Amino acid sequence: MAKFSSAISYWEQCKDDILAGCDLCGSCLEVCPRYRFPASGLTDPHRDIERYHALWRTGEASGDMYELVYTCVGCAFCRDVCPMGFNVYDSYHHYSRYLAWKAGLPPRSKTELRIPHVRGNIAAVLSAMQMRPNQVRWIWDLDSGTPRREVLLFIGCITHSHPDKIFTLLDVFDRMAVDYLPLGGGPICCGGTFIVSGLYEEATRRAKDMVAKFNAYGAPTVVFWCANCLRHCQGFISQITDLAFEAVHASGYIARNLDRLHFAHPVDLKVNVHDSCIIGRSGLRDYRSIRSIFEAIPGLKVVEHAEAREKTPCCAVGKGEMNQAMRRRLYQLVASTGAGLMATVCNTCTMTMGFEDAQLPFDVTNFINVVGWALGIRHEEKLRHLAQLGNLEKALTEARECFAAHGYTDGEVRDKVGPFFT
Ligand code: SF4
Numbered sequence: 001m002a003k004f005s006s007a008i009s010y011w012e013q014c015k016d017d018i019l020a021g022c023d024l025c026g027s028c029l030e031v032c033p034r035y036r037f038p039a040s041g042l043t044d045p046h047r048d049i050e051r052y053h054a055l056w057r058t059g060e061a062s063g064d065m066y067e068l069v070y071t072c073v074g075c076a077f078c079r080d081v082c083p084m085g086f087n088v089y090d091s092y093h094h095y096s097r098y099l100a101w102k103a104g105l106p107p108r109s110k111t112e113l114r115i116p117h118v119r120g121n122i123a124a125v126l127s128a129m130q131m132r133p134n135q136v137r138w139i140w141d142l143d144s145g146t147p148r149r150e151v152l153l154f155i156g157c158i159t160h161s162h163p164d165k166i167f168t169l170l171d172v173f174d175r176m177a178v179d180y181l182p183l184g185g186g187p188i189c190c191g192g193t194f195i196v197s198g199l200y201e202e203a204t205r206r207a208k209d210m211v212a213k214f215n216a217y218g219a220p221t222v223v224f225w226c227a228n229c230l231r232h233c234q235g236f237i238s239q240i241t242d243l244a245f246e247a248v249h250a251s252g253y254i255a256r257n258l259d260r261l262h263f264a265h266p267v268d269l270k271v272n273v274h275d276s277c278i279i280g281r282s283g284l285r286d287y288r289s290i291r292s293i294f295e296a297i298p299g300l301k302v303v304e305h306a307e308a309r310e311k312t313p314c315c316a317v318g319k320g321e322m323n324q325a326m327r328r329r330l331y332q333l334v335a336s337t338g339a340g341l342m343a344t345v346c347n348t349c350t351m352t353m354g355f356e357d358a359q360l361p362f363d364v365t366n367f368i369n370v371v372g373w374a375l376g377i378r379h380e381e382k383l384r385h386l387a388q389l390g391n392l393e394k395a396l397t398e399a400r401e402c403f404a405a406h407g408y409t410d411g412e413v414r415d416k417v418g419p420f421f422t
């Protein structure tokens, strides 16, 4: 039975437990990668733990808390190190941001809601630049008349920024002959986008609504394309409502159905698997699925660097100096393997690193593309192409026919996603 009424009450309990039993040993922040980077502004784990404690006790946040709270990249290196067994990760990453936001420190990046079926937000506009309205292959919502399938394939929100990968995923599921229903997301939402926007009560409402709809639909298995949605589902959502279905990531589902796929197209490449925080130490702890899929693909050789699996550096989403330094360190590790490709699993990693590879000695793409190549499935990675043009006007010219079919003007696209292409 779910023990908490909301995400906030769950995180408050995590915080209360820490305040009651923490002996300030410092183990949790000593592993925090921010201390390797002077740009983070953090220098002393013991002093910083006391700053966190002060925030958790009082709910008061001064200006310098901003750096402390908002430079946390959510990498979860602190997740499993507390000798007292406290969930410090949720307290550092989620609850501190909630308190800072309540104290008047707004979310660091101008994150906006990414709800793909609602006209005009960033996911909808990026999607419209790459696919026409008649290419939608999923339904957006569930109701009592929705046909019953064994598997619900839930796509998510920001994932719609890469329609090519959704198409490949659906083609792979078709090849597996799975009895499945593709569900877009949008009206159904795990609440994650509301957390990063500082709307914590709404996140709780959305998460409970999502689970209620999945429970009512009755599919025994819900496959998540977005690892972040699944991480939330297995994390705070399972603490505030009861799941009547098995929740699994698409990579795990494909891995256990490999006998349904015939990889007839060798992929002669050395590939490094990027063990994202979300797939790994922040929740799912699944380092096996992607590797077992890749081991089944003829020609493909998985190569590992010295910090593979639970030690893998975070993609550190963001363009700040520290975030870029964290990524440079990861890129050096991958380059040391001689890999021609780094395969991501999490869509945030794909979004963060998938356009930077023009400067790297290896390509970066989502693992589903590699699965597609081995099956003879290829959909052009249009967003990567448009982003690597490095010129908004050229991107607009190439994508105009597509976004105009959705009724968007140049001005609307320029206003919404312009900085993304420069
Ligand atoms: S999630 Fe990562 S960046 Fe944030 S406190 Fe934990 S170790 Fe540090």
Ligand code: SF4
Pocket (backbone or CB within 6 Å): 018, 021, 022, 023, 024, 025, 026, 027, 028, 029, 049, 081, 082, 083, 084, 085, 086, 088
């Ligand atoms: S590791 Fe646990 S006991 Fe040590 S400072 Fe962190 S929360 Fe406190």
